[in-house]
Structures are given as C-alpha cells and as structure tokens.
Amino acid sequence: AERTLVLVKPDGVARGLVGQVIARLEAKGLRLVAAELRTLTAEVAETHYAEHRERPFFGSLVEFITSAPLMALVVEGPRAIEAFRALAGATDPVKAGPGTIRGDFALEVQANIVHGSDSPESAAREIALFFPQLG
Ligand code: ATP
Numbered sequence: 001a002e003r004t005l006v007l008v009k010p011d012g013v014a015r016g017l018v019g020q021v022i023a024r025l026e027a028k029g030l031r032l033v034a035a036e037l038r039t040l041t042a043e044v045a046e047t048h049y050a051e052h053r054e055r056p057f058f059g060s061l062v063e064f065i066t067s068a069p070l071m072a073l074v075v076e077g078p079r080a081i082e083a084f085r086a087l088a089g090a091t092d093p094v095k096a097g098p099g100t101i102r103g104d105f106a107l108e109v110q111a112n113i114v115h116g117s118d119s120p121e122s123a124a125r126e127i128a129l130f131f132p133q134l135g
Helices: 010-014 018-028 042-048 058-065 080-088 101-105 120-130
Strands: 002-008 031-038 070-077 114-116
Touching (some): 002 018, 002 120, 010 018, 010 058, 010 070, 018 031, 018 080, 018 101, 042 058, 042 120, 070 080, 070 120, 080 101, 080 114
Antiparallel strands (some): 002 070, 002 114, 031 070
16 A cells, blocks of 8 residues: 655644644545654754745744644555545645645644645655654
C-alpha cells in the first residue's frame, strides 16, 4: 500500500481538530502508521518546504509551521497520497469544497489546517525527514 505524510498544522492542533482529521482519514479507510506531536525546528521546516524557498511567503510559512506543536502522521492505503489530498481539499480553503477538511474548517491560505504529500517522491522525502526510523 502507498504511504503519505500528513501534518495537522499548528492551527489545527491549537483549534482541537486533530481528532476530526484522524476520524475523517480513518473513516475513508486509510490507516495510521505513525503519529507524533512535535514542534518543528526552523531547519526541518525549511527542508520540508524547500520547494517554496524563493516564494514571498516562505519566511512567514516557516514562522507559522514552527510556532507551536503540529501532529505528524504517516498514513497508508491504496492511493493514499491522492486520497488524502481529496479529503484535504484545495490549498485555498475558500475554494475548497464543503465536505473537505479545509473547506469545512479554514478560511486562510497559510493556516489551512493540514498538509499532505503531493507525489510519491515528496511522500518518500517527507516521511524520511519526519520519521527516519520508518526507512
Ligand atoms: P501542502 O503542501 O501544505 O499540502 P498544498 O500542496 O496544497 O499544501 P502548496 O502550494 O504546496 O500547497 O503550499 C504549501 C503551503 O504553503 C500551503 O499549504 C499554505 O500553508 C502555504 N501557502 C501556499 N500559498 C500561500 C500563499 N500565497 N500565502 C501564504 N501561504 C501560502
């Protein structure tokens, strides 16, 4: 089965939405492989978001993602990457459909509750970054 890295970002943890995110992915049929509440260092955050290094929002994004604990999850299932991104909805929560995590719980592009890997290559890279022991 395929694996993906899911983050309940600091806004989701602070708002008490970890349980609802996990309930939705488990209800879909995805299975938890690893889970840890942790506060990211700037170094891990910058590595995780390296593809956005040149974007104007990069500094703000790193500041946000390191500001408080997040819940890091490894999730497994058939087409887990695409399945979780469908549950999450569009990056901009105002454009995300009702019934999606972002569509139901968020309004801001940065504080959009969850992250999910976007390809098999990024899933492998992100899982190795967050949970090297799973390698
Ligand atoms: P993620 O990678 O977190 O699952 P995504 O793939 O839907 O999100 P990306 O375009 O990769 O979206 O952006 C990564 C994250 O950067 C977004 O989830 C959001 O938190 C933040 N972000 C993206 N665009 C903006 C923006 N214009 N302003 C502020 N933050 C942004």
